[in-house]
Amino acid sequence: MCKNKVMQVVSNGYGYKEVQSRCGTTGISGGLLICGECQEKAERMYPQGWTYVPGDTCRHGNYVGDAYGPDYICGQCEEGVL
Ligand SMILES: [Zn+2]
Numbered sequence: 255m256c257k258n259k260v261m262q263v264v265s266n267g268y269g270y271k272e273v274q275s276r277c278g279t280t281g282i283s284g285g286l287l288i289c290g291e292c293q294e295k296a297e298r299m300y301p302q303g304w305t306y307v308p309g310d311t312c313r314h315g316n317y318v319g320d321a322y323g324p325d326y327i328c329g330q331c332e333e334g335v336l
């Protein structure tokens with residue numbers, strides 16, 4: 255992640271306000287905030303996509319870890335199912 259700021263829109267009870275947070279921090283929705291540049295890089299690195307952090311979802315849609323590496327392996331991945 256980098257030093258870019260990511261804009262989030264937050265409800266404050268009356269309306270909405272914009273909050274800037276560092277790229278790579280956890281956003282209000284619980285997902286990882288990443289800027290456009292990192293998103294582009296991550297999409298190339300993790301073509302399978304992600305739920306919360308880049309690479310946390312394998313091509314079968316199972317949770318397999320986080321941006322720092324896999325925690326466990328999906329059974330289908332282990333068997334070499336594409
Ligand atoms: Zn970034």
Ligand SMILES: [Zn+2]
Pocket residue numbers: 312313314315316328329330331332
């Ligand atoms: Zn898998």
